[in-house]
Amino acid sequence: MARTTLAEFAIEVGDAGTHNVQPLLHEIRHALAQLLEQGKETVIDLRSIPLAPGEEAAIEQALGEGEVRATLSALGPSDFRETSYPGVWVVTHYNRDDQIVGKFVEVTSAPALLRSQTEDIAAGLQRLEARLTQDGGGRVV
Amino acid sequence: MKNDQTLGEILRQQGISRRGFLKFCVATASLLALPPGMVPAIAAALEKARRPSVIWLSFQECTGCTESLTRSDAASIEDLIFNTISLDYHHTLQAASGTGAEDARESAMKENWGKYVLVVDGSIPTGNPGYSTIAGISNVEMLMEAAAGAAAIVAVGSCASFGGIPHASPNPTGAVSVTDLISDKPIVNVPGCPPIPVVIAGVLTHFLTFGIPELDELHRPLAFYGKSIHDRCYRRPFYDKGLFAESFDDEGAKKGWCLYKLGCKGPTTYNACATTKWNQGTSFPIQSGHPCLGCSQPDFWDAGGFYHALSIPTEDTARTVLYGAATGVAAGLALGGLNRARKAHAARKHEKVTINDLEKGG
Amino acid sequence: MTETEFLLWVRGPAFQIATAIFVVGIIVRILEILILGRKPNLAEARGSAVAGGFRTIITRTWPDSGTFKRSGFTLIAGYVFHTGLFVTILLFAPHILVIDEVLGIGWPALPTPVVDATAVITIIALVVVLLHRIKDPVLRFLSRFQDYFVWFLTILPVITGYVAFHRIGLPPPTLIAIHILSVELLMIAFPFTKLAHAFTLFISRWYNGAIAGYRGVNS
Known part of the structure; x- marks a missing residue:
């Protein structure tokens, strides 16, 4: 007996979608212009917008791949990717189980989390000083 | 772990960097459906919490x-x-x-x-x-x-x-x-x-x-x-066009059309399924081809069948129509009979007016 | 009462009550008319009463040129809103589902945007006929409270339905509940007001035609 497989039941997205891809790209264009003219940064939470299956991928595809790709490792990995439009970054945060906890489009010259944080710098300085003191007078290891 | 420590202190003690903390705040903002601009406020609040x-x-x-x-x-x-x-x-x-x-x-x-x-x-x-x-x-x-x-x-x-x-x-x-x-x-x-x-x-x-x-x-x-499933549903354009799946395995179902006719309660259900979605943002029932049951609404279990469209009455109306029709016929026949009897009675009592009656009356 | 309780009430008990009153009321009124009958005509028949009756049911659907000249406006506006009501009530997918559930018969729906546009046209036509009723001295003189009341009961479901579909103003469950409630009010008033003409119309046309047919004249 012929059985219908799951693949035959694959639900198409159809051509309708949510019509949210184009407006989002326009929003990014506006944000980019603002960044250039006023230095104002924008963050768009991709999870706050209703998107049909495949539309998130469509946005990422439209934005393309740029020059920079960076990985952060704090409470799980985070992926920072500059798109083919300099100043537009796609940022994906994962938790320790590699599950996505947030996906954002950041319009900025560099995502804030990539910069070393003042508190961390201070803590790092303390550690370095402590180590140098421990090692006793500037002996380079 | 003592309860009088602030969250910021606890996290620092655990060796979590400021970056890690800020990332946590970014995820929290997304979680709370707050604009990303609120991250500094969240960071300040969590720091002291x-x-x-x-x-x-x-x-x-x-x-x-x-x-x-x-x-x-x-x-x-x-x-x-x-x-x-x-x-x-x-x-x-x-x-x-x-x-x-x-x-x-x-x-x-x-x-x-x-x-x-x-x-x-x-x-x-x-x-x-x-x-x-x-x-x-x-x-x-x-x-x-x-x-x-x-x-x-x-x-x-x-x-x-x-x-x-x-x-x-x-x-x-x-x-x-x-x-x-x-x-x-x-x-x-x-x-x-x-x-x-x-x-x-x-x-x-x-x-x-x-x-x-x-x-x-x-x-x-x-x-x-704050928003209904329907208002944030990616299949909404199909509802607006009147393109509905008629069954779970027809062309409409495969094309991802609106599930209203299959009983979707999305129009009257308030929840974040359509945007937040389930399983790490993978999907939600409608995206998987099943109508919303309205599980987050009061009395969802008694709100008519899960697979009955929202417009369909929740109780057995066909039976009411049948009983109503029977009652109507009985009452109509009785009233009709009564009316006929009154008409016949009126006709029997009817007396023709003669010229003499008029003269007497005058 | 929360909006969900309100919605469940109008979809449940209220719909049962309205349906019962509507069905009982319509059947009683029709039977009353039919059982009362008419006086036997003792004159010799010059034509067929039955043929005349059926002919008139059909011919009266189109106005003769005289009537059209006299009150063309009333006719056009009347046709527009009656056709509009037919489309919005009987050719909208969610409504057909109700009929299918209750009577077990269904038919294909019109595309939703067509019904949506028809609803707007229907509302406009209904407003226009009301203005005409108020403006025209003869019509105004003939109008009673009931005429305005049934107009209100008729336009209400169209407006509430339009608003509920477009989800304007109030929370959607409340809008849908108000729409269903407005229909229930219409159903309850239907048998006992001039709205009953939807059913008695063909009976009276048949009688008119039958009387003329018996006498051997066209009506």
Whole structure:
């Protein structure tokens, strides 16, 4: 007996979608212009917008791949990717189980989390000083 | 871990960098459906937040809500339990059992009287107290006692929020919701069967950072329950065009058309499924081809069949039409007969007026 | 009462009550008319009463040129809103589902945007006929409270339906509940007001035609 497989039941997205891809790209264009003219940064939470299956991928595809790709490792990995439009970054945060906890489009010259944080710098300085003191007078290891 | 330390202090002690903390705040903003611009405010609030004692009571429930929460992705359950809240009693998750467990509940209540957060899942039977007990204490008694010392109550799931399945007709246990029993405490309802995991976590986090979230008239946080499924559904354009799946395996179903005719309750259901989605943002029922059951609405179990369109009456109208027609025919025949009799009577009594009558009268 | 309780009430008990009153009321009124009958005509028949009756049912659907000249406006506006009501009530997918559920018969629906546009046209036509009724001295003189009341009951479901579909103003469950309630009010008033013409119309046309047919004249 012929059985219908799951693949035959694959639900198409159809051509309708949510019509949210184009407006989002326009929003990014506006944000980019603002960044250039006023230095104002924008963050768009991709999870706050209703998107049909495949539309998130469509946005990422439209934005393309740029020059920079960076990985952060704090409470799980985070992926920072500059798109083919300099100043537009796609940022994906994962938790320790590699599950996505947030996906954002950041319009900025560099995502804030990539910069070393003042508190961390201070803590790092303390550690370095402590180590140098421990090692006793500037002996380079 | 002491409860008087702030969250910022605890995280630093655990060697979590500022970057890590900010990332946590970014995820929290997304979780709370707040604009990313709120991250600094969240960071400041979380930095100063103190871990609240949380007492979790489970009554007439299926543990689906706890199952859901333990799959919360934004803050993994370990993070949530050990960093953000101090879960002092949860009889499914805690290692202790029996007297030890109940002692933990009582001492947590005594130590944090007036300050702890009470989480309730499951409805409360008001019929025979023996319908549902924990350590020999009836659900009503345990709830009222714990509620008296709570700073706020979070009713997790449709059962605790609205009575849920135990409350469904004919409601044999006399099940009621938390809001049916308590009115003098701030109560946040987080309905859903189960609620979206990140929504449960989000409400607890919101309490920690900014206190009680903004609620609607059913005590639901507007951030998650402010919009209906229908209004945020990616299949909405098909509804607007009138393109419906007629069955679960027709062309329309395969093309991802609107599921209204298959009983979708999306137009009258408030929840965040269409945007937050489930399983790490993978999908939600409608995206998988199944109509929304409306599980986060009051009385969803009695709101007509799951696979009956929203426009269809909830009761058996065909029977009413049949009985109505029979009654109508009987009444019509009786009235018709009566009318005919009156007409015949009037005709019999009718006397022709003669010229003499007129002269007499004049 | 919360919005959900309100919605469940109008979809449940209220719909049952309205349906019962509607069905009983219509059948009683029709039977009353039919059973009362007419006086036997003792004159010799010059034509067929039955043929005349059926002919008139059909011919009266189109106005003769004289009537059209005298009150063309009333006719056009009347046709527009009656056709509009037919389309919005009987050719909208969610409505067909109700009929299918209750009577077990269904038919294909029109595309939703067509029904949507028809609803707007229907509302405009209904407003226009009301203005005409108020403006025209003869019509105004002939109008009683009931005429305005049934107009209100008729336009209400169209407006509430339009608003509920477009989800304007109030929470959607409340809008849907108000729409269903407005229909229930219409159903309850239907048998006992001039609205009953939807059913009695063909009976009276048949009688008119039958009387003329018996006398051997065209009506």
